[in-house]
Amino acid sequence: MTLTLHLHPLASFCHKVLIALYENDIAFEASLVDFSNPGSAAAHIERWPVGKIPVLHDSRDNRIVAETSIIIEYLQQHYPGSLPLIPNDSTLQLDTRLWDRFFDLYVSVPMQKIVGDRIRPEGTADPHGVAEAHATLDVAYDMVEGQLHNRPWITGKTFSMADCSALPALFFATIVHPPGDDRPQLGAYLERLLARPSVQRVLREAQPYFKFFPYRDAMPTRYLDPSA
Template sequence: MSLTLYMHPLASFCHKVLIALYENEVTFRPETIDLGDPGSTAALLAKWPVGKIPVLHDGDRERVVPETSVIIEYLQQHYSGPVPLLPEDQDARLEARLWDRVFDLHVSVPMQKIVTDRIRPEGGNDPFGVADARRTLDTAYAMIDTQLAGKRWATGDHFTIADCAAAPGLFFASIVHPFDGGQANLASYFERLLDRPSIARTLSEARPYFSMFPYREAMPDRFLYDGVS
């Protein structure tokens, strides 16, 4: 098998790439990385010394591809399928890349700040940083709600890289910092994301690991069991 994805089923940035793979039914081998296991970590570091996941290895081309957005673009270039996640039109492609960055940097990153602060050693918490992360999410939610007016997906009628980024970021962020009740566009979009087969599959595969999530007690029941709506 040519493609190996070094990943963890609970990691939101890994979800982003998994969604892209499943959208186009790309064959790959998942390699789960346990950062608490020196052997598992060594396998990752041998491919990408930064030690961040996900990382894609293409055995046919002997190419290591890190960084989620770059991985998705690489897949489109070399393993394209029926769903072009980066549009051919240059303006549409730029818009998809923009909102990919918005979801990564202004939803997923502050969400992770809130999550990781909960598991810091006693006395090592960063309440100022967490408050700032929550403000960032409030700003992002408002921007996204406005952006989604009249749109089915993040940038229009077509599912793109931006939606691959949106799904995991919004999934975990909605747990640690729920949406404002008046953000109807955002709420409806989130439900469409959850109904997308590639996203439903990704979350179903992650479900056995949800007990490891630091905010597990805040997860709605419908996220914890298959078939619960």
């Protein structure tokens, strides 16, 4: 297999790249990175010293490609499919990159702050930082609500890299910080994302690992048991 994606099925940033791969039916091999296993962790640190996942390895050029947005752009350049996730129009390209970064930085990052604080050692909790994260999510949700007016997808009529970023960000963030009923556009958008076959496949593969999610007690039943 030419492409290998080093990942963990529970990691939200891995979901972003998996959605892009599945949207365009790009063949790849998934390689599990288990940071609780010293050998697996050491192998990944050697592969990418900052230790983040996912990381793509292209054996054709023996090239390591890191960072989710860069991976998706690399796939579009070298393994294009039928759905361009980064549009050709220069203005839409900027919009796509903006909202891609928006979901990563202002939804995923504060969500991870809230989740991570739950599993910090006793006596090291950061209530001020968690409160700031919740406040950031409120601002982000309001911005998404406004952006979605008359748009099925975050930048317009076409599903893009920004929507790949939106799904894992919103999926986990709305568990730890529900958006409420006063943001109907955001709620409807999340449902459209959840209905896409690529997303359903990603979440189906992640479902066995949801038991390890620190906020599992807050997850909707339909996430834990798709037949419910």
